[in-house]
Amino acid sequence: MGRAPCCDKATVKKGPWSPEEDATLKSYIEENGTGGNWIALPQKIGLKRCGKSCRLRWLNYLRPNIRHGGFSEEEDRIILSLYISIGSRWSIIAAQLPGRTDNDIKNYWNTKLKKKLFGKQSRRDQRQHQFMRQAAAASDGMMKQEAATGEAAGSSSMAVANYNWHHHHQAMAAVPVQPILGSIMEGHRAGDEVDESIRKLLYKLGGAGPSTALSVPQCVPPMYCGSPALMPPPPPSCPAVDTGTSLDEGGVQGSGVLPALEMDHSFHFNQVKLDGLESFFGMSTDQSMRWSEGDGGTSRCSGICGVRPCHWANGVW
DNA sequence: AAACTACGCAACCGCAAAGAA
DNA sequence: ATTCTTTGCGGTTGCGTAGTT
Numbered sequence: 001m002g003r004a005p006c007c008d009k010a011t012v013k014k015g016p017w018s019p020e021e022d023a024t025l026k027s028y029i030e031e032n033g034t035g036g037n038w039i040a041l042p043q044k045i046g047l048k049r050c051g052k053s054c055r056l057r058w059l060n061y062l063r064p065n066i067r068h069g070g071f072s073e074e075e076d077r078i079i080l081s082l083y084i085s086i087g088s089r090w091s092i093i094a095a096q097l098p099g100r101t102d103n104d105i106k107n108y109w110n111t112k113l114k115k116k117l118f119g120k121q122s123r124r125d126q127r128q129h130q131f132m133r134q135a136a137a138a139s140d141g142m143m144k145q146e147a148a149t150g151e152a153a154g155s156s157s158m159a160v161a162n163y164n165w166h167h168h169h170q171a172m173a174a175v176p177v178q179p180i181l182g183s184i185m186e187g188h189r190a191g192d193e194v195d196e197s198i199r200k201l202l203y204k205l206g207g208a209g210p211s212t213a214l215s216v217p218q219c220v221p222p223m224y225c226g227s228p229a230l231m232p233p234p235p236p237s238c239p240a241v242d243t244g245t246s247l248d249e250g251g252v253q254g255s256g257v258l259p260a261l262e263m264d265h266s267f268h269f270n271q272v273k274l275d276g277l278e279s280f281f282g283m284s285t286d287q288s289m290r291w292s293e294g295d296g297g298t299s300r301c302s303g304i305c306g307v308r309p310c311h312w313a314n315g316v317w
Numbered sequence: 318a319a320a321c322t323a324c325g326c327a328a329c330c331g332c333a334a335a336g337a338a
Numbered sequence: 339a340t341t342c343t344t345t346g347c348g349g350t351t352g353c354g355t356a357g358t359t
Binding site for chain 3: 319320321322323324325326327328329330331332333334335336337338
Binding site: 015016036037038039051052055059088089090091102103106 | 345
């Protein structure tokens with residue numbers, strides 16, 4: 001038995017909205033609000049539209065103070081750093097950019113920003129796409145682990161959503177996007193721009209103490225990225241997995257020193273993404289982790305921890 | 318000028334979470 | 339505690355348009 005459709009697809013209108021439909025929906029909501037029930041709304045106002053479609057139209061287009069296009073450099077930076085930090089959680093990213101919708105940001109990322117950052121090479125683009133999916137899956141796994149275990153008190157998503165990124169990015173405003181990426185690639189030097197705000201955010205995201213320099217092993221199964229407390233014991237054959245290896249000591253491309261070492265946590269969280277970035281820039285992949293989907297959806301880490309390969313599968317090293 | 322390709326954006330789809338009954 | 343409904347989200351698709359051959 002299939003899933004019940006949210007509306008009668010035979011009678012419901014699809015495709016682009018007409019100005020009349022827009023006007024009907026807009027004027028009704030402005031006068032009466034949504035009534036707390038999107039499903040019932042279109043019938044109430046005589047629109048042959050699915051409730052979900054109405055909601056989407058309102059949120060992405062008709063809502064007051066919506067801005068389309070014309071993303072500023074600052075917005076680029078915000079999107080970039082949030083993407084690196086939390087992945088494709090567009091609604092959270094949108095919450096930091098007043099007037100922007102998640103759909104807009106998602107489209108902007110997919111069509112422009114990604115190319116702006118990574119260049120426009122189709123082969124690489126494909127690899128990147130694949131890598132992004134894997135990275136997102138890894139991030140998701142981690143976030144879900146946290147949610148399931150009550151880590152990151154108060155829910156990571158909410159914490160990020162409530163965080164004021166403008167504050168942080170005012171401090172970063174002088175740094176163009178490319179150099180930010182560059183600094184990440186060089187070992188996460190963010191220089192003096194890293195301020196208290198991001199520390200707080202990462203604390204919320206990862207649950208580490210606000211002044212704690214995290215120590216994380218270099219080879220971590222995707223579902224544990226960023227959650228050292230949840231990790232299984234290290235593989236006995238993995239020399240890099242000791243208790244004191246933090247990223248600035250060689251975690252990712254080596255030697256950079258981040259003033260606020262709490263950043264380690266965030267970057268480790270996204271190490272898989274950064275590894276992907278390395279490959280796009282033609283940097284060595286020898287020491288990059290390679291995530292691959294195991295049989296039956298099991299995530300595997302085929303990491304090469306410095307010297308010897310280690311392997312995580314099905315909950316064991 | 319026509320055919321083809323790439324791009325950008327709006328909208329749809331399906332899943333999962335949240336809330337109500 | 340369970341089931342059902344609604345909402346929110348992220349991924350994907352489809353269409354119109356601009357650019358290229």
